[in-house]
Amino acid sequence: xxxxxxxxxxxxxxxxxxxxxxxxxxxxxxxxxxxxxxxxxxxxxxxxxxxxxxxxxxxxxxxxxxxxxxxxxxxxxxxxxxxxxxxxxxxxxxxxxxxxxxxxxxxxxxxxxxxxxxxxxxxxxxxxxxxxxxxxxxxxxxxxxxxxxxxxxxxxxxxxxxxxxxxxxxxxxxxxxxxxxxxxxxxxxxxxxxxxxxxxxxxxxxxxxxxxxxxxxxxxxxxxxxxxxxxxxxxxxxxxxxxxxxxxxxxxxxxxxxxxxxxxxxxxxxxxxxxxxxxxxxxxxxxxxxxxxxxxxxxxxxxxxxxxxxxxxxxxxxxxxxxxxxxxxxxxxxxxxxxxxxxxxxxxxxxxxxxxxxxxxxxxxxxxxxxxxxxxxxxxxxxxxxxxxxxxxxxxxxxxxxxxxxxxxxxxxxxxxxxxxxxxxxxxxxxxxxxxxxxxxxxxxxxxxxxx
Ligand code: BES
Ligand code: MN
Numbered sequence: 296x297x298x299x300x301x302x303x304x305x306x307x308x309x310x311x312x313x314x315x316x317x318x319x320x321x322x323x324x325x326x327x328x329x330x331x332x333x334x335x336x337x338x339x340x341x342x343x344x345x346x347x348x349x350x351x352x353x354x355x356x357x358x359x360x361x362x363x364x365x366x367x368x369x370x371x372x373x374x375x376x377x378x379x380x381x382x383x384x385x386x387x388x389x390x391x392x393x394x395x396x397x398x399x400x401x402x403x404x405x406x407x408x409x410x411x412x413x414x415x416x417x418x419x420x421x422x423x424x425x426x427x428x429x430x431x432x433x434x435x436x437x438x439x440x441x442x443x444x445x446x447x448x449x450x451x452x453x454x455x456x457x458x459x460x461x462x463x464x465x466x467x468x469x470x471x472x473x474x475x476x477x478x479x480x481x482x483x484x485x486x487x488x489x490x491x492x493x494x495x496x497x498x499x500x501x502x503x504x505x506x507x508x509x510x511x512x513x514x515x516x517x518x519x520x521x522x523x524x525x526x527x528x529x530x531x532x533x534x535x536x537x538x539x540x541x542x543x544x545x546x547x548x549x550x551x552x553x554x555x556x557x558x559x560x561x562x563x564x565x566x567x568x569x570x571x572x573x574x575x576x577x578x579x580x581x582x583x584x585x586x587x588x589x590x591x592x593x594x595x596x597x598x599x600x601x602x603x604x605x606x607x608x609x610x611x612x613x614x615x616x617x618x619x620x621x622x623x624x625x626x627x628x629x630x631x632x633x634x635x636x637x638x639x640x641x642x643x644x645x646x647x648x649x650x651x652x653x654x655x656x657x658x659x660x661x662x663x664x665x666x667x668x669x670x671x672x673x674x675x676x677x678x679x680x681x682x683x684x685x686x687x688x689x690x691x692x693x694x695x696x697x698x699x700x701x702x703x704x705x706x707x708x709x710x711x712x713x714x715x716x717x718x719x720x721x722x723x724x725x726x727x728x729x730x731x732x733x734x735x736x737x738x739x740x741x742x743x744x745x746x747x
Contacts, residue, residue, distance in 0.1 A: 300413040300727065301396075301720060303333065307371075307405050308389040308398040314349055314372035314439050323349045323435050326371050330433060337416040339431070344451075346443035349435030353451075356419075356429050363458040363741035364428040365734060368687070368699075369408025370437030370464070373400035374712045381714030394720050401718035402709035407463040408433055410704060410726025418731050426738035430457060434687075437464075440646035441687045448687075448694045458741065459659045460691050461733060463726060465703030468551045468677045470719070473667035476701035477660070478578065478652040478680030479688060481613035483622050484645030487630065488606045489515070491638045495591075496601040506637035509590050509605040515640075516607055518633050519583045519626075524568040526583045530625035534616045536652070538579045545678050546574045551707055559708055577682035582612045583626070610645075612682060619647035648686020653698045662740040663700040666732035670725055702729060 310326035313319045327343050327350045334341035334354035341354035349372060358364065376386035376399045384390040389398035396406065411431075418425055432455065434444050448455060467474040491508040492501075521527040553565045553573045567576040576582075590605025592598035611622055627642045634640045654660055655678045664676045681703070688699045704726045710716045 298720070298724075300409075300416070301391075301723065303413070304396075304406060304409050304723065305389045307333075307409055308400055309387055310371075311376070311387045312372050312400070312435065313375050314436050316375060320349065323372060327352050327433075327435055330371055333412070334431065337412070338419045339415070339429075341431075344447065346436075346447060348439075348443045351435070351444070351447055352431070352433045353454075354431040356425055358428040362427050363737055364430065364456065365737055366430040366432055366455060366457040366460045366695075366697075367408075367411050367730075368432045368434075368460055368462050368464075368691070369411070370404045370434050371400075371408070372435040372438050373403070373405070374438050376714075378714060383715055386714075386716075391720060395717050396720055396723070397715055397717045399716055401716050402705035403711040403716065404437070404464045406718040406723055407704050407726060410723050411461075411463060411730045414727040414730025415734075417727060418734070425734055427734050427741075429734070430455060437685070437687070440648065441690075442646065444687050445690050445694065448690065452694065455695060457695065457697055459697055459737060460688075460695070460699040461663070461702060461737075462685065462688065462699055463702050463704050463729075464685055465681050465683065465701045466705045466707060466709065467703050467722070468549050468679060468707070470706060471671055472550065472674050472677050473664075473671040474677045474679060474703050475655050475660070475663055475667060476679055476681050476703055477655040478615065479650060479701070480578075480581070480680075480682050480684055481617065481619055481648050481650035481689065482684040482686065483611045483613060483619035483647040485609045485611075485623055485626060486606065486643040486645060487512070487515070487609060488604055488641040488643075489590075489634075489638050490604045490641060492601065492603050495603050498599040498601050501601055505601055506635055507601050508638050509602050511635060511638050512588070512590065512605040512607060515630050515633055516585055516588070518629070523570075524566070526581065528583070528625050528629040530628075531581070531583075531622060532617075533621065533625075534618065535581060536615050538575060542579070542678075542680075543575065546578065547572070549574060549677055549679060555707060574679075578680035579614060581614050581617060581622075584610050584612070586610055612684070613650045615650045615652040617650060619649060623647070646686075648684050649689035651685075651688045651692070651699070652680070653700075657698060658740045658744055659698065659700060659737060662736035663702055663733060666729060666736045667702060669732045669736075670729045700733075702733065704729070
């Protein structure tokens with residue numbers, strides 16, 4: 296390997312910075328320290344800021360008047376590596392096979408944020424300066440919903456004042472296709488417990504006369520959807536912006552769709568809300584998902600009981616301009632109203648994040664499009680939304696008052712959150728070039744704005 300940036304990315308990837316695992320918090324902190332030292336080694340000033348959870352790393356160059364301030368956000372925390380048996384090579388021992396880098400965090404998000412870091416390192420080494428005032432904000436709690444970042448933004452609002460934010464934590468629709476994401480879904484999480492008898496009951500002695508909490512739960516979960524695949528909760532769709540004609544048209548030209556989804560997931564046929572294509576369902580429509588379900592006897596063989604309780608973990612993916620709190624309330628009202636006498640329903644609201652949308656043709660949106668086109672010429676820029684969530688992006692708009700440009704570098708088969716997560720070395724290198732083009736184009740858009 297003769298690419299020093301790749302060697303450094305390997306070091307970054309070797310930290311098992313799994314934010315959700317309390318046993319790994321030491322390694323999460325060590326990863327933050329390593330990143331901060333690296334920022335210093337390339338000529339930025341940098342510090343590690345503790346939070347009640349995992350630390351935030353902030354690095355910057357010396358600000359100069361007359362140029363825009365760009366904040367680049369990313370996260371150094373990763374998802375757990377399990378199921379470990381699914382990996383072809385160890386998750387925290389990065390390995391390149393056929394030009395593709397395999398490691399937990401290679402795509403989500405260490406490889407992508409580090410492409411920006413190395414783009415800046417290269418520019419600083421070559422020119423001694425950047426075309427913009429730059430702030431890197433790299434957090435360690437994105438994969439657990441960024442519980443401490445909003446307070447951090449509020450506290451450091453002045454120091455983090457900027458003109459625009461750039462994030463590479465999304466995808467590219469196909470190899471070599473420059474992709475600008477102008478919308479993200481939001482998320483709202485909920486846990487539901489159906490509770491019945493005070494102990495598990497003999498299903499022969501009591502069955503038929505006592506409500507079965509597992510059966511009630513199944514009914515409640517089934518009642519979340521209508522037969523046409525839409526969500527059957529009163530008020531769920533309040534505020535949902537209808538898809539615009541231009542986006543349906545633009546998305547229909549994206550070289551990714553039902554066939555690729557079927558191939559990459561192993562399902563025989565895609566499914567969902569009728570009246571929408573698969574991409575429209577993922578990028579532009581809200582959903583209700585059961586993430587986990589449990590209760591009753593799980594062992595081998597048969598056990599004739601009526602379980603005393605059953606539970607489910609739910610998340611809702613939201614689109615502009617749904618409000619997470621309003622959605623959770625609507626769902627809770629729906630479930631309570633469907634719940635028969637003889638059982639009680641306990642509902643716990645979990646973390647949430649608002650959806651996001653911006654104008655891909657704003658001045659900085661156009662700067663992003665030009666930068667993408669410079670680095671990946673030949674194919675036009677795909678303008679898309681994504682189904683995943685980066686809750687802090689909406690918070691950036693609310694607290695810092697600026698838009699976020701989402702320039703994704705991961706491929707559809709990157710296996711984020713799954714075994715064999717991967718990121719092509721070519722995308723890492725394209726990301727470094729993209730960083731330099733982006734900062735130049737943003738500087739030029741800023742000058743045009745100032746001159747106008
Ligand atoms: N990078 C993803 C978000 C993403 C995934 C954007 C796919 C676009 C396409 C991010 O790290 C992530 O996984 N976010 C979580 C947020 C949640 C834990 C609050 C998600 O979307 O589930
Ligand atoms: Mn991510």
